[in-house]
Amino acid sequence: WLPWKFPDCQAHFWAQYGLVIAGFLLALVTFLGQCSKPAPYGRHQKDDTSRGWGPLIPQRLAHTASDSTALLSYTLVFFLVGDVSAQGYANYVFLVLWLLHYLHRALIHPWVMRYSSRCVPLGITLGTVLPNLLYPATNGDWTGSAEYDDNYYYDPRFIMGIVMYVVGYCINKTC
Numbered sequence: 001w002l003p004w005k006f007p008d009c010q011a012h013f014w015a016q017y018g019l020v021i022a023g024f025l026l027a028l029v030t031f032l033g034q035c036s037k038p039a040p041y042g043r044h045q046k047d048d049t050s051r052g053w054g055p056l057i058p059q060r061l062a063h064t065a066s067d068s069t070a071l072l073s074y075t076l077v078f079f080l081v082g083d084v085s086a087q088g089y090a091n092y093v094f095l096v097l098w099l100l101h102y103l104h105r106a107l108i109h110p111w112v113m114r115y116s117s118r119c120v121p122l123g124i125t126l127g128t129v130l131p132n133l134l135y136p137a138t139n140g141d142w143t144g145s146a147e148y149d150d151n152y153y154y155d156p157r158f159i160m161g162i163v164m165y166v167v168g169y170c171i172n173k174t175c
Contacts, residue, residue, distance in 0.1 A: 012145065019138045026131060039124055053121030060110045062125040067106035069129055074098055074136035082144020090148035090158070097165055098139065 039053070078095055152158055
């Protein structure tokens, strides 16, 4: 019932699920850490809480640098790890949608958003590097390696996914 298949490769399987497990563990550690002492970001950023997180850098630059790592990670893994010979139009549709999302998120959104603070500690930005390399790499591997049927664009899941993407983008733009 799944519309995709992967090459029969145990190493690839365990690498993919190893990354997912690593991502889960990272999220759990981050959650527990944030419960005990929130990072000085957003509403938790006070003048006295930024100590120990490094020098302050411009928020817009930090946001751009943070999300640009995800853009790079996904694209590199999609082409270098994904099975280029098996990629069809659906793989490239997912690539384009990801790139559009992250180009907006990394290069447009930070420069038009109103921030409550003009600066953020460098440690906050550096703390985003690992998740923004790990999660997009997992997605890039998945979408770059999956083999979809040639008529997948008729699949209701594909159509609904595209519709939800466009609706979500429109909602985001109006908020």
